[in-house]
Amino acid sequence: MINNPTKFLFFMSLMGGTLITISANSWFGAWMGLEINLLSFIPLMTSSSNLTTTEASLKYFLIQAIASATLLYSVIIGTIIFNVNDSLYSPNLFLTTLINTTLLLKTGAAPFHFWFPGVMEGLNWMNGLILMTWQKIAPLMLLSYNISLNNFTISVIVACMVIGSLGGLNQTSLRKILAYSSINHLGWMIAAITISDVLWGLYFSMYVFLSTAIIFIMNTFKMYHLNQIFSLNYLNPQVKFAFFTTFLSLGGLPPFLGFLPKWMVIQTLSEMKFLFLISIMVVLTLITLFYYLRVTFSAFMLSYSESIWNMNYPLSTSATITSSGLTMISTFGLLLTPLLYQLL
Structure with a gap:
């Protein structure tokens, strides 16, 4: 470009x-x-x-x-x-x-x-x-x-959660999976906007960072469909770890950095007594996490099948360093946030 x-x-x-x-x-x-x-x-x-x-x-x-x-x-x-x-x-x-x-x-x-x-x-x-x-x-x-958090906004949030979680279940295209994931994240962002601009800015920044990390790896290896991920035998373990942990972080799995903005939205909405809305958001986000796990399942199996032929993609040093750096932040970022809070 x-x-x-x-x-x-x-x-x-x-x-x-x-x-x-x-x-x-x-x-x-x-x-x-x-x-x-x-x-x-x-x-x-x-x-x-x-x-x-x-x-x-x-x-x-x-x-x-x-x-x-x-x-x-x-x-x-x-x-x-x-x-x-x-x-x-x-x-x-x-x-x-x-x-x-x-x-x-x-x-x-x-x-x-x-x-x-x-x-x-x-x-x-x-x-x-x-x-x-x-x-x-x-x-x-x-x-x-x-x-504002009125009936119209709540209905939009719930619709984003339902469409974003159920729409990605039967998809094999990675671009459509990320599109429905984006719709699900939009529900969280709209909820964050009604709370405060700072919380929305934090959530959006985390979403941009994790999406960039995932798309960087997918664009490098020209992956567009699920069956291409199932045969990622030519990748070295570091890049595989980078790719799949960032996927789980984008889904909001608790040990990873992607859980932090969701945690803050849940805590703030619970203080505002929107418990029913929180329950719907969390349950439907678990469905989204299911199709993230489906993408990463083949790599997390202890015994998995490998094809005899392997496509060797030479990965440059800069790409390896970038993917490893993005993964380290995505994986261990949540553990470092208390230290940053103390420093600030």
Whole structure:
């Protein structure tokens, strides 16, 4: 991407559009940043060597254009009918729900998720990583201005948990598994947004770090389907350990770093007496953890079958060091957090 000047230009404007949205003090400025971000991501998605990117980019453009148009019309209606000024805060419940719905559609949160797995399936790993991480920053930031833990928000959280956990059970594509995992994590992020911006920032940072670590390894070895993971005999044990422990950390298994933000959300919601919501979130996240375990099961078996032929992928020293470093942080990061707390 960096070697191509056109791609680099669109990548910089992609980041610029998000920064415009974050720093905007009016809905029109936020809408303009979202449009710049959208029109910069479309050329990055398309690739002449992969025909599925054309379908994915068209799906993404149509959905995002509908959401952006609805957002703009909602702001205009709010200004004309409800006498809402141009600030980013909206006191009207109907208008707030309408705006939040368009932002949830942009992020791919359930029940507005129908486009997200299909678009992920048509992208390469690097563009998929951008879609899963950077493209969620601006809509979630706008969502944090007006959201509260009411019935609409709770129903969206539960829908994200149900769709994200059940949708990934019968998938064999790793990109779709990560897409449904992202929908499940969105439920936790929306719950964190209603609590505090600091907690949401922590959760999102952990999610970005773990997703980057997993996609780095998958992109290195060109893994796209489950059967490719089942025959990972050519990998050295360090990279296998890196890959599978980071998968479990993203699922939120307690010894690993990915459990820390979930722990904080559970603790804060329990203090707010939302015990039923916590129970639903935890139980459905266990289903998500099941299909993570299904991915890693073949490597954790004590006696497993190996094929006679092995595909030897020479792994560079930098890739080994990077994957090992990401794994060490992901695996032992939770143990180091009390030390960081004492230092701060």
